[in-house]
Amino acid sequence: MSKYYTHKIALRWTDFDQFGHVNNAIYLTYFEDARFYFLRDIVKWEFKETSIVIANAKIDFLNPIFDYCKPKVHVGCSRVGNKSFELTYKITDDFNPDHHFASGSTVAVTYDPEAETTISIPSKYKSILENFLDGDKIKNPVA
Secondary structure: OOOOEEEEOOOOHHHEOOOOEEOHHHHHHHHHHHHHHHHHHHHOOOOOOOEEEEEEEEEEEOOOOEOOOOEEEEEEEEEEOOOEEEEEEEEEEOOOOOOEEEEEEEEEEEEEOOOOEEOOOOHHHHHHHHOOHHHHHHHOOOO
16 A cells, blocks of 8 residues: 555635635645655654755646535655656545545755755665655556
């Protein structure tokens, strides 16, 4: 079984569009929230010490999220390189874990804002990220 981190989403009134479901742009915010808590709480990332920038983001929209849903984001890792890593995401319903709202991925690059250059991923973070490498399997909602 793939190893991943799970983050529950609190739906906000402002997440919804005129059609009564979560606006597509908000899904990226859900990925961002889950990524932040995963990196802070699990990887123990110290953002003041080492920054990241998102170089790529991809989302596959599968089903709409309505106000009665209980979405949660699963975060895994599909690749850890020298200066970048790819996180994978799957949004499911807490009421029905087989119901998938979206899947996607982001590529994060470690960055030194003072020098304005990319840097290597510190080994203390890299080793923890590598523990989640099977997380790429969470992208496929039919697996």
